[in-house]
Amino acid sequence: MFKILLIEDDATLFNEIKERLAQWSYHVYGIQDFDQVFQEFTAIKPDLVIIDIQLPKFDGFHWCRIIRSHSNVPIIFLSSRDHPTDMVMSMQLGADDFVQKPFHFDVLIAKIQATLRRVYNYNTERIELRTWRGATIEYVKNTISNEQGSIDLTKNEMFILKILTEHKNQIVSREKLIQNLWDHEHFVSDNTLTVNVNRLRKKLETIGLGIYIETKVGQGYIATEEVSV
Incomplete structure (x- = not known):
């Protein structure tokens, strides 16, 4: 209960x-x-x-x-x-x-x-760690860390980062983020998503990663990753 x-x-x-x-x-x-x-x-x-x-x-x-x-x-x-x-x-x-x-x-x-x-539902996922641009994302602890430091994220911020880094270098639409975050799109304002993404980006700036969450106007957001040649 x-x-x-x-x-x-x-x-x-x-x-x-x-x-x-x-x-x-x-x-x-x-x-x-x-x-x-x-x-x-x-x-x-x-x-x-x-x-x-x-x-x-x-x-x-x-x-x-x-x-x-x-x-x-x-x-x-x-x-x-x-x-x-x-x-x-x-x-x-x-x-x-x-x-x-x-x-x-x-x-x-x-x-x-x-x-x-x-x-x-986080604790039921088999994947607990993910790497992105040299940083380690720990889903269970809601943290992301690299050589510049470690930051704590709220559940919403972590969920947004999780979805974006699962689709590195791909645009994730605002609609997809809303549907995954709140399940009931009708109950969510577009502004709520904007605030959450901006807050996530501001936190990531403290460890040098904020610029890698890009806004694609009229499309959505993208977590960029270096591509090995």
């Missing part, structure tokens, strides 16, 4: 979501003290976090930033705020998805299922 930490201060909404998710065999935890969100997160060790933006004391962005600095646990924002910058901010902080209130429960459960399936 997956453990979900729902960081939501609206008791009515929290109880409704908890009851609905229990029907899908998810064990949902709430926050008792909104001054101690990270401490409760650490104690619970959830498999997924759902977090509102507007919270007592500190907003969801604050807690997402702290959680992401210590963990790659998947994070989904759930908020009534509908400004595009809120979604962009959540993605830049390392969130995996964004659901706007009011929402249809089928949309929320589809995103939860797709995220959990994407994240926790």
